[in-house]
Amino acid sequence: MTIPEIKKKIEDGLPGCQVEILDPYKDGVHIKAVVTYPEFAGKSLIEQHRLVYATLKEELKEEIHALALETRSQ
Amino acid sequence: MEESIKTKIEDLLKSNKVFLFMKGTPEQPQCGFSAGVVSVLKQLNIPFGSFNVLSDMGIREGIKEFTNWPTIPQLYVNGEFIGGHDITVQMANSGELQKKIS
Numbered sequence: 001m002t003i004p005e006i007k008k009k010i011e012d013g014l015p016g017c018q019v020e021i022l023d024p025y026k027d028g029v030h031i032k033a034v035v036t037y038p039e040f041a042g043k044s045l046i047e048q049h050r051l052v053y054a055t056l057k058e059e060l061k062e063e064i065h066a067l068a069l070e071t072r073s074q
Numbered sequence: 075m076e077e078s079i080k081t082k083i084e085d086l087l088k089s090n091k092v093f094l095f096m097k098g099t100p101e102q103p104q105c106g107f108s109a110g111v112v113s114v115l116k117q118l119n120i121p122f123g124s125f126n127v128l129s130d131m132g133i134r135e136g137i138k139e140f141t142n143w144p145t146i147p148q149l150y151v152n153g154e155f156i157g158g159h160d161i162t163v164q165m166a167n168s169g170e171l172q173k174k175i176s
Contacts, residue, residue, distance in 0.1 A: 030106070045161045046143075053144050060144040066106065067145075069160050 001063040003028060006056065010035060013055025032068035041073035079136040087153040090123030092175060095137050096147045097128050104128060107159035108147045114166045120175055151175055 003021045010019045010033060017037035024032065033052065040048045048071040053060060060067070087093055092115070098104030100112045100122075115122050127134035127146055138144055141155045149156040151174050156162060165171035 045164065046155065046157055049158070049161065050142065057144070068107075 001059055003031060006031070006033070006059070006064070006067075009059065010052060010055045014039070014051060030066045030068075032070065034070045034072070036072045036074065038073055040071050045071070075136050075139050076132070079132045080140065082133065083137060083140050084153075086123070086125055087150055090121075091152060092120055092122035093150045094122050094124040094147055095127055095133070095150075096124055097126065099126055100124055105147075107145075110159050111147045111149055111162050114162055114171075118166060118172060120172075 003023060007019045007021050011017060014035070014037050016039075017035055019036075020034040022032040022034065024030070035052050037048075037051070040051070043051075049069050052069055052071065056064060056067070086095075094100075094108075094111060094115070096103060096105075096108035096111065098108055100116075103109035103112055104126075112124075125133065127137065134146070137146070137148060141148060143155065143158065145158050147159055147162075149158075149162050156171070156174065157165065162171065165174070
C-alpha cells in the first residue's frame with residue numbers, strides 16, 4: 001500500500017480532515033500520519049486514534065507495518 | 075474471543091499495576107514501537123509487567139479485540155488501557171503518565 005493510498009483512505013474516512021504523511025526514513029514503511037480534524041476536539045487521545053485506525057481497519061491487519069499517529073483538532 | 079483468552083488477558087492485567095503487551099521482551103524488543111514504550115517506562119523508573127504477543131497468537135489477536143485497538147504495543151495502568159506508543163510518549167512528555175501511575 002502506497003503513501004498516497006493511505007492518505008486517501010484517511011481523508012475519505014474523516015471528511016474534512018487534513019492529512020500529512022511523513023516518511024522520515026524514506027522507506028515507505030515506517031511512516032507517520034499527522035491528522036488534523038476539527039471533530040477531534042473534546043475527544044480523548046484514545047478516541048482520536050481509534051477514529052483514524054477505523055479508516056484503515058483492514059490495512060492495519062496486514063499491509064501497514066508501522067504507522068505512527070499524531071492527531072490535532074486544529 | 076474465546077473465554078480462556080479473555081481470562082488470560084484479565085489475569086495478566088491484574089498481575090501488575092503497569093502492564094505492557096509488546097512484541098518481544100523488555101530486554102529484546104522485536105519492534106521499534108515496543109522498544110520505544112519500554113524505553114519510556116525505564117527512563118521514568120516505572121516497574122512493569124509485560125507479555126510477548128509474538129509468543130502467543132491467541133493473545134496477539136485477542137488483545138486487539140479486547141481493547142478495540144488494532145496495534146501493539148498496548149500499555150495498561152490498573153487494568154485501564156492507556157494507549158499505544160504515540161499516546162504513551164505524548165503522556166510521558168506532558169507528565170500525565172506519571173500522574174496516572176503515582
